[in-house]
Amino acid sequence: MLTLAILGFLAERPLHAYELRRHVSDLIGHNRPVSDGALYPALQRMHRSGLVERRSEPGDSAPPRQILTITDEGNAELLRRLTTPKEAEITDGGSFFTLLAFLSLVPDPGQQAAVLQRRLDFLTRPASFFQRSGAPVRIRDEQDRYRRGMLVMARATQLAERAWLEETLADLGQAS
Incomplete structure (x- = not known):
């Protein structure tokens, strides 16, 4: 569900990794805590797979910030996950609520x-x-x-x- 949540939030707008972590934690963290040790490796895998892109933006009197955006491939993967969820994503309440949070993105x-x-x-x-x-x-x-x-x-x-x-x-x- 972490991948679905990441793609879903990035489909809404580009986010800094810290903002993304906060959004994901708000959505699924009460069921499954979201640590940097889970989020950052997932983002790396998704970047290598071409689902998300990173770009640098100047920070406010700080080092440049990495902004994450979803790619066309990421949008296609998001729609695939939303329209053909696994059985466990239907039967598990927390997983289903994560799916439900982004179902409106299906046109x-x-x-x-x-x-x-x-x-x-x-x-x-x-x-x-x-x-x-x-x-x-x-x-x-x-x-x-x-x-x-x-x-x-x-x-x-x-x-x-x-x-x-x-x-x-x-x-x-x-x-x-």
């Missing part, structure tokens, strides 16, 4: 809708944190108050997300 509402539909399909499958006899444990059947609390909170979040997905899919259907 085709039909492609946007296809990604949202995959998430909705995932959310409508029976699931639970806990299983008994191979079946998901229902809230009313969980005796442990803390596990029941997990199930209650997860259910409320899932219902809110499903409602938003259904509303947005309906809107995208009208826009097509």
Whole structure:
């Protein structure tokens, strides 16, 4: 998701690496901390792959700053990642939210809708944190108050997300 976040923010505007790190940390850092040891090697790989470019700009009474911009190849990779996400990027909530943060960069509402539909399909499958006899444990059947609390909170979040997905899919259907 780090690559997706980097490309997404650079598609919005060129950024200094420090600004980019702050934006990426704000988006995904609460789930996965973003260190210089992760960001800078990723930027190096992306630069070598032709996805981002670096240029120097004079700093305000400081050494020149390296400004990062996305290339045409980077934009193509960003759109590929947004329109054909891996299954884990659909099923993992943090990964999906990173994807969602940049989905508006996909120009085709039909492609946007296809990604949202995959998430909705995932959310409508029976699931639970806990299983008994191979079946998901229902809230009313969980005796442990803390596990029941997990199930209650997860259910409320899932219902809110499903409602938003259904509303947005309906809107995208009208826009097509």
